[in-house]
Amino acid sequence: MADHDHDHDHDRTVKPMVDEVTDFEVLEIALRELCIEKGIFTAEEHRRFTEFAEQIGPTPAARLVARSWLDPEFRALAIAEPMTASKEVGVDWLEPTGFGTPSDFTAFEILVDTPTVHHVIVCALCSCYPRPILGNSPEWYRTPNYRRRLVRYPRQVLSEFGLYLGEDIEIRVQDSNQKHRFMVMPMRPENTDGWTEDQLTEIVTRDCLIGVALPRAGVTTNVVVATRPAVHPVGE
Amino acid sequence: MSTAADRAAQLDLVARLRSSYPELPDAPPPDLLDHDRFTAYMKPVHDVGGEPDVPMKYENKEYEYWEHMTYVMCEVLAWRGIWLSEERRRIGNVDVGRAVYLGFPYYGRWLLAVARVLLEKHHIGLTELAERMAEVQRRFAGGLSGRTLTAKPAFEGDGTQVKRNSHVVHALGKGDPQVYAGRAGEPKFAVGDPVRVRELPVLFYTRTPEYARGATGRIAALAYESPAPEDETWDRPGAEPEWFYVVSFTMAELWHGYNGTATDTLRTEIPERWLEPVD
Incomplete structure (x- = not known):
């Protein structure tokens, strides 16, 4: 059994050891x-x-969005054949089993924001999430709280992430409760003229791809960054 | 047919259900259990959408090694044909009951599902699992003390006689749901059709959310062909694929007292058996 090697950087924190075996x-x-x-x-x-x-994480999805902003042909491909477009950013949805990651299926759709429609994803039944191209979901995405409230009070929940959308924008909640997996393609923000694909990729955070944030020039971190340490036993 | 107000009232009722309703005695005589409470007890507990709740602080937490290993084990069990991921979802997210569903960590339920499926399908016995757990506890008595948490199987078994499902053979190189493509016949509905979500009785499992049942929406897209979750979650032999649809609902019609805008919408996927045409 290979030991868990942690000299590489994760977008999440993996804690290999705790003091008390649970x-x-x-x-x-x-x-x-x-x-x-x-x-x-x-x-x-x-x-x-x-x-x-x-090795899965949100970087390929961010690159897919950035390339779509720069290349109209690629954008059309991403909308029409999202799994083909995924391959061009290094994600083969059939990996690693030959029929996909079993819990995520091989049905992928990209929800394209417009000036009048903003998408946000949730799985009210469990935590269905496009793992192959976004990595594992954040803890809050799996909470009953987010799942209960987003389908019913989306504007309030988005405001808790600091996202306030006007009445001229339709909020479209996508409850990914079956086999489709979804991610959001936000609109390219202002003040990014002349940016390279790498520069644009950096501002497409995981939260933008879920739809709880919008990309902004200069913002490269998720909204929720506080991480509670795992301590066993509790209270130590 | 239910109204949006009826559906909101039912969600309020479900939200107050803990292990049992305090206004009823334990194991009540049948004349005290009405239809709405029967429905609340039978509701698949994973279906939390729309249940009332107040804001909480959203935060990350350190991802523990066993959580990661549990995710991997579940995926490998599906990869090797021990279960469909839809079996895992039912066993870990619904069959556990409300107390464990709301009381356990997310990956704790995944882990219970592994134990449950291996026992139910006769791959392991409960006594040998308990003995192995006791042995692992002894191995790490006094904590890790700088050691790494490592599995140490005594040997590698011969897996040729292990009973596996056929899904992993059929779906290879195709994917799921592509493995079911072309098998559901003509779709009953087309994009733009108004549809109502049926209010079928629910026992044990469904992925058609309670908040949408009885509501009227519009077909936004044909999604794919697949067995419905009600069949797939038991890996039922001979389960026939059917069409799945993305259905769009107007929030202001779906939710009693919705306080967003009149144009806000919600989309969710629903299999054909759950939809009926609206005249």
Whole structure:
């Protein structure tokens, strides 16, 4: 079993060790060992998927948007054949199993914002999210709170992310409750004339791709950046 | 047929359900359990959309190693044909009941689903799981003390006799839902058609959200062909694919007392069996 190597940079923080071994850790180890001993899967298969899961993140999606802003042909491709466009930014939705990541399916659609329509995604049933091109979802996206409220009070929830949209803009909530996975293509912001694809990619944050933020020149971080450390036992 | 106000009232009712309604005795006699409360108890607990809640602070938390390993194990089990991800969703997000659903961490439920599916499909026994957990607890007694949390399987088993599903064979090189393309026949609805979401009785599982049931919307797109979740979640042999539609709802009609604008909309995907035409 390969050890978890953490000299590389994640967009999330992985905590490899805690002081007290928790019930969840015990159960995970026990189940993994039994699966390998019974030949349900091999240690090599587990290692391969782990490596795959550690290299996914929102950068390809940001690049896809930036390229679409610069190249009308690519933009048309991204709308018509989003999985073909994904390949051009390095994401093959059939990887790593040959039929996709099982929980995410291979049905992808890009929701294109216009001056009068703003999209925002949620999965009110669990946390369906375009992992292959956005990486794992943020913790808040999975909370019952976000899932309960976004489908009913989208303007209030967006305001809690600092996003206030006028009455001339239709908010279109996409509840991705089945097999389709969605991401938002926001509009190119002002004050970015002459920018390169790399420069534009930097301002397309994960939150912009979910639809809880809009890209702005000079802003390269997500709205929610506070990270609560995991401490076991609680209160130490 | 329900109104938007009826649907909001039902969501308010569900929100007050903890392990049981305090106004009723435990295990009430049947004459005390009305239809709305029966529906609330039977509601698949993952379906939280629209349930009342107040703002909270959204924050990140450190992603623990076991959470990452649990995600990977679930995906590898699906990759190797032990379950469909739709089975995982039901077992981990619904079959756990309301108390564990709201009381457990997100990946804690994924992990319980692994134990549950391996037991139910006879891949492991509960006694050997308990013994292995006790052994792991002994191994790490006193904490990690600088050691790495590592799985140490005693050997690599021969997996040739392990029962696996056929999905992983059929979907290979095609993807899912593409593996079902061309099998659902003519779609019943076209883009632009007004449709009403049926109010079918719900037991155990559905992915048609409660907040949309009884509401009227419009077909925004034909999505794909696939078995409906009600069949796929049990990997039911012979389940026939059907058309799925993206249905658009006007928020002001969907929600009683919606306080956004008249043009705000919501879209969600609904399988054909759940839709009926509006005259």
